Each structure stands twice: as C-alpha cells, then as structure tokens.
Amino acid sequence: MANRADPAVKAGSGHEPSRDATLRSFTGYSMKRAFHAIQADLKDVLEPFGLRMLTFSALVVIVDNPGLRQAELADALVIERPNMVLIVDQLVAAGLISRAPAEGDRRAYALRPTEEGCALYQRATAAVRAHDDRMTKNLDEEKRQLLVSALGLIEAVQWEEDDNGERS
Amino acid sequence: MANRADPAVKAGSGHEPSRDATLRSFTGYSMKRAFHAIQADLKDVLEPFGLRMLTFSALVVIVDNPGLRQAELADALVIERPNMVLIVDQLVAAGLISRAPAEGDRRAYALRPTEEGCALYQRATAAVRAHDDRMTKNLDEEKRQLLVSALGLIEAVQWEEDDNGERS
DNA sequence: ATATAACAGTTATGCCTTATAACGGATTTG
DNA sequence: CAAATCCGTTATAAGGCATAACTGTTATAT
Structure with missing residues (x-):
C-alpha cells in the first residue's frame, strides 16, 4: 500500500523537465499530488488503530462535541447523510461511540464517545499529529x-458564490 | 453537483466554535477540505469540454509530451497502469489523441494529440487557468x-523515506 | 541460441468515497 | 388537523484507486 516507484530515482540524473510541468502550474494539481501523498501515509498510520480517514475524522468530532446528532456530524465533515450511516455503524460496532436516542426528539440519535473511544482518540490523534509533523x-x-x-x-x-450566480 | 448547503449561513450568527476545530489543526484535513472544494468546482468547469480531472490531466501531459507511452503517462500522473487504460480509451474515443504503435517496440503505444486534441487543450487549459485564478x-x-x-x-x-525504513 | 526474466498493455476484480432518489417515522408549521 | 419539514435509513450508481493475473514482446543470461 505504501510502496510506490520513485520517478526521480528512475529518471537517473534527476533533473529532467518533469513531464507534468504545465499541470504543476495549477494549484489544484499540486494539491491533488500533495494530498495523495498525505492520504497514503495517513492510511498506514490509522490502520493499526482500525480506523480510516473518515472514521477517524468522525471520532474526533464526536469526542469534541459529545451528544451531537448524525446530521450535525455530517454537516461538520461535509459528508452526505446517507454516507454517514456506515461510518457511524462502524464506530458503534468498534465500541468507540454510543448511539443513544436524543432527548426530546425521537427521530434523532445523540452520538457520544465511549471510554474506549476517548482512549483511542488520544492515541490516534497523537499518531496523526506525528504524521502531520512528519x-x-x-x-x-x-x-x-x-x-x-x-x-x-x-x-x-x-461560500462566496451566492450573489453572482456563476455556478448552477 | 455544485450545490452544497452553507453551514456558515445555516449557523446564523456565523461565529460558532466550528465543530471540527481539532481536525482543522491538521494540515491534511484542511487540505482535504480545500481540495474537495477545488475538485467540485473543477468538475463543473471541465464538464462542458467532455473531460474529467483525469482525462484532462492526461490530455495535457500528452500534448506536452507527444509520443510518450502509456506507462510513462501513468508514471507522470502517478496512476496505476491498469487505470490508465480506460482514460486513454476515452481520449481516443473522443478523437483527442491517437494511439499508434511505438517505433522499435511492438508492445508499446505512442500517444499523440490530434488536432482536435490540441485545440481542446488550448480551450480547456484556459478555462482551468481561469478556474484556478478564481x-x-x-x-x-x-x-x-x-x-x-x-x-x-x-x-x-x-521520496525521502528510503534510508530510514519507517514504512513497510 | 535458447531459456529466463522483465516489460507493455490489458482484463478482471474489489474496496472506498461520494452523490442521489426515495422511504418510514417523528416533528413542526400553517 | 393537514402539510411541509426533518432524521436516519436503504438502495443504487458512478468514479477513483489498487492488486493479481494474463498475453505478447523485448531484454538478459547462460
């Protein structure tokens, strides 16, 4: 998963015109490349904890905001509600959070971290912090x-694209 | 595709503690969010040209490096060779590039842009440049x-993780 | 020279992420 | 009370990404 060929090494001398010069001039492309690198590394970092990027993100938000609902969690992470279900299911199945009926609203669930979830939160965030520093x-x-x-x-x-209706 | 609820607006006052404060301290998370925004916008920008991010990237590299092979293209874009096939197929089907047998190697293909491909390259890169500026x-x-x-x-x-064998 | 290894492109396959439509139950609103 | 809205859910689809395995070709080694 974390092994990838090194073009710079394969290139030998290492000062070639780099075939994606034009693409490199785009911010988005550089971002995709950098994010791809982070993602690959982070995946390996989280694997020992039984977490993925999404489950880790969800766990962090739940620990920081105990009692919030699934829709609020989805909003915070900019994830569609349907996609939130499996993530929450996974965290519940792992015993990291509890899904209790929300007070005063029988349709909603209040998400809270378990002790195990808080403990893992501490260890995982430390590992991710180290990853980020690296x-x-x-x-x-x-x-x-x-x-x-x-x-x-x-x-x-x-969020600024409201007054000028450029996008559909 | 490009419509998403605005939490800042929904939040009303707009100065809430933002439920993902901890995640925001991670570079990778901020990058995921920013890249997600770029990706969504870029998708709409490329759609009129019949291109996706990957096909656009491939077209650009081919125009800039006419005659290169599929494996070289895959290396340049950090894409696995099997996933390159469909992308190249799509570009060929759209009449944007040609896939001619490479000289001196009957297994490889030399990828070259067609006139149509070059023309679309000009228009698409201009649009993406405008998108990037925006x-x-x-x-x-x-x-x-x-x-x-x-x-x-x-x-x-x-690429530095060679001497110190941290990753597997 | 010939057997073996390495390479180019391909197929098949699977997992994860993301997005949409639609449903049942609950709540709010008119 | 009826209608609209909201909550979580299911089903579904598409795209991105990764791996194994195969065919044909080229390079390497004995």
Whole structure:
C-alpha cells in the first residue's frame, strides 16, 4: 500500500523537465499530488488503530462535541447523510461511540464517545499529529501556518458564490 | 453537483466554535477540505469540454509530451497502469489523441494529440487557468507561490523515506 | 541460441468515497 | 388537523484507486 516507484530515482540524473510541468502550474494539481501523498501515509498510520480517514475524522468530532446528532456530524465533515450511516455503524460496532436516542426528539440519535473511544482518540490523534509533523517537516512554522491559512481561503471561495450566480 | 448547503449561513450568527476545530489543526484535513472544494468546482468547469480531472490531466501531459507511452503517462500522473487504460480509451474515443504503435517496440503505444486534441487543450487549459485564478483569488501572488511551494515540499517527503525504513 | 526474466498493455476484480432518489417515522408549521 | 419539514435509513450508481493475473514482446543470461 505504501510502496510506490520513485520517478526521480528512475529518471537517473534527476533533473529532467518533469513531464507534468504545465499541470504543476495549477494549484489544484499540486494539491491533488500533495494530498495523495498525505492520504497514503495517513492510511498506514490509522490502520493499526482500525480506523480510516473518515472514521477517524468522525471520532474526533464526536469526542469534541459529545451528544451531537448524525446530521450535525455530517454537516461538520461535509459528508452526505446517507454516507454517514456506515461510518457511524462502524464506530458503534468498534465500541468507540454510543448511539443513544436524543432527548426530546425521537427521530434523532445523540452520538457520544465511549471510554474506549476517548482512549483511542488520544492515541490516534497523537499518531496523526506525528504524521502531520512528519509530512510538514520541511516547512518552518511560519510557512506551515501560511499553508493552512491559504487552504482555508481557497475553501472559503465556494461560500462566496451566492450573489453572482456563476455556478448552477 | 455544485450545490452544497452553507453551514456558515445555516449557523446564523456565523461565529460558532466550528465543530471540527481539532481536525482543522491538521494540515491534511484542511487540505482535504480545500481540495474537495477545488475538485467540485473543477468538475463543473471541465464538464462542458467532455473531460474529467483525469482525462484532462492526461490530455495535457500528452500534448506536452507527444509520443510518450502509456506507462510513462501513468508514471507522470502517478496512476496505476491498469487505470490508465480506460482514460486513454476515452481520449481516443473522443478523437483527442491517437494511439499508434511505438517505433522499435511492438508492445508499446505512442500517444499523440490530434488536432482536435490540441485545440481542446488550448480551450480547456484556459478555462482551468481561469478556474484556478478564481479559487486562489483571495491569495496574493506571493502567498500563492508559497502555497504551491509548500505543497511540493509535502509531496517530496514521501521520496525521502528510503534510508530510514519507517514504512513497510 | 535458447531459456529466463522483465516489460507493455490489458482484463478482471474489489474496496472506498461520494452523490442521489426515495422511504418510514417523528416533528413542526400553517 | 393537514402539510411541509426533518432524521436516519436503504438502495443504487458512478468514479477513483489498487492488486493479481494474463498475453505478447523485448531484454538478459547462460
């Protein structure tokens, strides 16, 4: 899963024009490449905990917001409600969270972490933190914060598209 | 496809603690969110051209490197060879590239853009450039270049993991 | 030179992620 | 009270990504 051929090594001299020069000029492409690298590494990091990126994300939000509902969790993670079901099921099956009927609303469930879930949360977030530090080890703290800030600004663009109806 | 509920609007006042505060501290999570936004927007941009992100990327690399083989294309895009087949098939079916037998190697194909492919390349890259500018409109040029540079440094980490055998 | 290994492209297959439509039960609204 | 809305769910589909295994071709080694 984590083994991939190294084009730079295969290329030999290592100073070739890199066939994707044009694509590299696009922010989105560079982001896809970098995210792909992070994703592959993170997958291996989470595997020992029996977690995937999505289940880990969900667990973190639930621990940080005990008692929230599935729809709220889906909103927080920008996941469609139908796709949330399996994720929650998996966390419940793993004994990491409990799905109790919400007070005052018999259709909703209140999601809370179990003790086991809190314990795993601690260990997993530490591991992911280490993973994150490793992936950004070539960035000084200033650049790293600038990166996160820039990512936030990019994501925010989609919320601005209200007045000017460019998108359908 | 491009319509999504706005949590900031739904939240009303708009200054809530944002339920994913912990996740936001991870570079990878911010990247996933930003990339998701870009991906959704780019999908709509490419649709009128009959292209997807992958077919667009492949077309660009082929135009920039006429005559390269499928395996080289796959390496350039970090895509597994089996998954390259359908992408190339689609481009050939759309009349954008030609798949001619490579000289001196009867197993390989040389991929070249057709005139139609070159024409679409011009129009599509212009549209994607506009898309990219729109997504990064909140970043000044210095920040944008710093972002791309940081993304490259993150991606490069995976190539450093040779001497220290951390990953399997 | 010939057997063996390595390579190019392909097929089949499976898993994960994401998106949509539609349903039953519960709640709110008019 | 009736209608619209909301909650979680099921079913379904498409796309991205990864692996094993196969055919034909080329390179390597004895």
